[in-house]
Amino acid sequence: MNYVAPTALLTINGAIAEVCLNRPKALNAINVEMAIALRDIFAELAQNTEVRAVILRGEGRVFMAGGDLNYFREASDKHAAAEALIGPIHDAVSLMAGLPQIVIACLHGAVAGAGMSLAMAADLAVAEQGTVFNMAYAKVGNSPDCSGSWSLPRIVGVRRALEIALLSDDVSAEQAMSLGLINRHVDKGQHEIEAKKLAERIVASSPAAMTNIKKLMRQSYDNNLSQQLDAEAEAFATTATGEDFSEAIEAFFERRKPVFRGL
Known part of the structure; x- marks a missing residue:
């Protein structure tokens, strides 16, 4: 069974579903189309009693570089543009967090801005060596969305969360592991294999x-x-x-x- 949208793909193989962010040329930056596609995919998965684990990954060189800044650059009404984007992507995050299935973020390359927020909203996370995390919002003169301000202090504590968000320094995969931002840090090219192993363990459980x-x-x-x-x-x-x-x-x-x- 496959659900296909230009910017997001859902593939179901037995009890494991894979949700793929599919804007590789734009480094999987979220635009309105992707936000709506993710919302619809997670709404569909919420009704699927056969799927037991969900792997969330990004196509191409990175997991996700954040929001689509070009979308905002071209918008004449930035407030309306923000509402049009944030509404469906926040619905998607809420749906994902509430899924009966366990969601595993499979991370590589850049995990920045909304991408980092989305990764933290998953239940488990695997990252390959060389993955770089950055909250990035401060770099573009704005504040977190996609539940980043909710997840980050709960994972690392308020003081460390403020440092990560305010300074927007890069966080390596090794640092992410020590901070509890990820559950597994694996060799280059092994993140999808490790995510599949975790999914299979979940599926084999009650x-x-x-x-x-x-x-x-x-x-x-x-x-x-x-x-x-x-x-x-x-x-x-x-x-x-x-x-x-x-x-x-x-x-x-x-x-x-x-x-x-x-x-």
């Missing part, structure tokens, strides 16, 4: 467990302890009635790997 873990972690910042305990109790009790939980218990006592079927 779907309910993966979905509930993601949901609980993401809502934890908005809950107090009592609310989070209630959410954990509800999720655990509901999942405990499924066949996958029973299979996992039997496999534990039989000293074998469980075979999850999503039931």
